[in-house]
Amino acid sequence: MADVAALSSELDRLYREHYRSLVRLAAILLDDVSLCEEIVQDTFVAALRRGGGWDDPTRSAAYLRSAVLNGARSHLRKQQVRRRWLRSATPPEIGPGADRPALIAAEHQAMLEALRALPDRQREVLALRYYLDLSEAEIAATLGISPGSVKTHAHRGLAALASRFEEVDR
Amino acid sequence: MSDGPMPTSHERADERLRQAIEARTTTVQPSVEAGLDRISEKLEATTRLPRAAGAPRSPRPQRPPWLLVAAALVLLVAVAGGLLVVREDDGDRVDVIDQPDRPATTATTGTTAPPTTATTEAPDSGASTTVPSTPGPITSVFEIPQDILVGAVWPRPSSDVRFDDPVAAARSFARYLAHYANPVVGEFRPGDARSGEVPVRPTARGPETTVLVRQLSDDHWYVIGSATEDIVVDRPASGEQLFDSRQPLTGRALAFEGTVHVELLAYLADGRHVSLGETIVTGSGSPPAGPFTGSLDWSPASADMEPVGVLIFSTADESAETGGTWQAVAVPVRLVPDFYN
Numbered sequence: 017m018a019d020v021a022a023l024s025s026e027l028d029r030l031y032r033e034h035y036r037s038l039v040r041l042a043a044i045l046l047d048d049v050s051l052c053e054e055i056v057q058d059t060f061v062a063a064l065r066r067g068g069g070w071d072d073p074t075r076s077a078a079y080l081r082s083a084v085l086n087g088a089r090s091h092l093r094k095q096q097v098r099r100r101w102l103r104s105a106t107p108p109e110i111g112p113g114a115d116r117p118a119l120i121a122a123e124h125q126a127m128l129e130a131l132r133a134l135p136d137r138q139r140e141v142l143a144l145r146y147y148l149d150l151s152e153a154e155i156a157a158t159l160g161i162s163p164g165s166v167k168t169h170a171h172r173g174l175a176a177l178a179s180r181f182e183e184v185d186r
Numbered sequence: 187m188s189d190g191p192m193p194t195s196h197e198r199a200d201e202r203l204r205q206a207i208e209a210r211t212t213t214v215q216p217s218v219e220a221g222l223d224r225i226s227e228k229l230e231a232t233t234r235l236p237r238a239a240g241a242p243r244s245p246r247p248q249r250p251p252w253l254l255v256a257a258a259l260v261l262l263v264a265v266a267g268g269l270l271v272v273r274e275d276d277g278d279r280v281d282v283i284d285q286p287d288r289p290a291t292t293a294t295t296g297t298t299a300p301p302t303t304a305t306t307e308a309p310d311s312g313a314s315t316t317v318p319s320t321p322g323p324i325t326s327v328f329e330i331p332q333d334i335l336v337g338a339v340w341p342r343p344s345s346d347v348r349f350d351d352p353v354a355a356a357r358s359f360a361r362y363l364a365h366y367a368n369p370v371v372g373e374f375r376p377g378d379a380r381s382g383e384v385p386v387r388p389t390a391r392g393p394e395t396t397v398l399v400r401q402l403s404d405d406h407w408y409v410i411g412s413a414t415e416d417i418v419v420d421r422p423a424s425g426e427q428l429f430d431s432r433q434p435l436t437g438r439a440l441a442f443e444g445t446v447h448v449e450l451l452a453y454l455a456d457g458r459h460v461s462l463g464e465t466i467v468t469g470s471g472s473p474p475a476g477p478f479t480g481s482l483d484w485s486p487a488s489a490d491m492e493p494v495g496v497l498i499f500s501t502a503d504e505s506a507e508t509g510g511t512w513q514a515v516a517v518p519v520r521l522v523p524d525f526y527n
């Protein structure tokens with residue numbers, strides 16, 4: 017079924033090496049895993065359209081991560097608008113979903129939601145740092161910002177999370 | 187900041203975040219082969235695109251194959267949005283947006299240039315109109331020249347960011363206020379001695395958003411608005427007063443599925459901006475541009491807010507090529523919440 021030949025050999029290698037981690041990276045930022053898969057698949061489709069230039073593994077991986085983060089960011093923004101739109105158009109009193117999978121502990125879920133509420137750059141820097149353990153230089157290359165900005169965003173993001181959970185702990 | 191409990195709370199947040207991300211990612215087990223099948227399907231759909239013989243390949247993905255994917259995504263987003271609605275209600279929270287990283291151009295503080303009676307070019311059409319110069323309570327609150335206070339969309343005069351270069355001002359506007367992912371910024375096109383425009387695109391071949399820039403009375407460059415061919419805003423007009431209630435929105439737009447995102451931003455006294463309200467309006471999804479009507483409910487963020495703001499009409503990059511804004515129109519407005527009356 018899978019047409020491996022459709023991918024160039026370099027992209028095929030990148031796909032096999034990074035597909036899962038890219039979906040998981042998106043899943044840190046978005047709730048819907050199938051949507052995350054779509055974003056990553058679309059990234060590879062776009063990469064194929066783009067053609068060659070996949071010989072440098074470091075740059076290629078950074079490009080793919082960047083594209084996935086862009087896709088996730090775009091959908092997150094639309095979700096936020098849609099959420100507010102729906103809220104204004106429908107009665108707000110809706111109880112918690114009984115069928116919500118309880119795979120993630122409440123505290124973890126709360127932390128993920130707090131992470132997702134951070135400004136774009138802070139959220140993405142922290143996701144890259146804590147999931148992929150990328151260095152500041154690698155994060156900077158992925159996001160197209162300076163290493164100093166990476167440090168600033170990481171510090172601000174973590175400070176915001178610490179502040180939020182400090183209040184909860186009291 | 188003291189060396190007290192902060193490191194402990196940081197360390198705790200650090201550990202919690204690491205655990206939360208690990209817990210989340212271990213539950214996500216996508217199938218590599220199924221993903222490859224989907225990619226093949228999408229590629230196949232792409233290659234079936236009808237294209238006239240010898241026609242050049244479009245720089246952007248063609249619409250038809252994406253419509254199915256987009257429709258699926260819209261459904262997924264709607265489902266996800268529905269799930270999110272049942273979660274924590276943060277609708278009333280005001281998001282304070284970060285200051286941009288300090289630009290590499292000269293930054294000065296404490297603008298003290300004398301007030302001037304200003305005329306400013308209207309940003310929505312490029313036509314020259316006079317910005318209302320009746321200051322009302324504005325000058326009593328801020329000792330800032332009127333032309334800057336009323337005309338500057340970016341940077342705000344109350345921030346300490348200034349630009350000596352019009353292109354740098356346009357780039358910063360595109361990146362931090364209009365949310366382009368990686369804006370492609372063209373050369374400055376001079377108009378008169380102190381104004382001009384800078385083309386900004388989401389990609390090298392993307393549509394142009396014309397960023398209107400002007401050197402105001404402190405001799406620094408400011409963005410005073412932006413315009414595009416595909417989004418034309420009739421109401422509110424540049425410099426129009428928006429009262430604290432429902433604001434009508436009218437104009438014409440051509441956008442993917444006709445959808446245009448509208449957000450009203452205002453500024454706090456320290457230059458940071460806040461979102462006072464947002465909505466979507468629907469124009470046309472296929473040429474020519476179609477009319478849109480809508481309304482925006484907004485309320486003031488705080489008494490610390492400047493009585494001027496900007497409405498951003500934007501479309502997103504639906505190809506996910508950049509993940510950011512595709513086109514953006516910025517309309518400066520004056521805000522008249524109850525506490526200014």
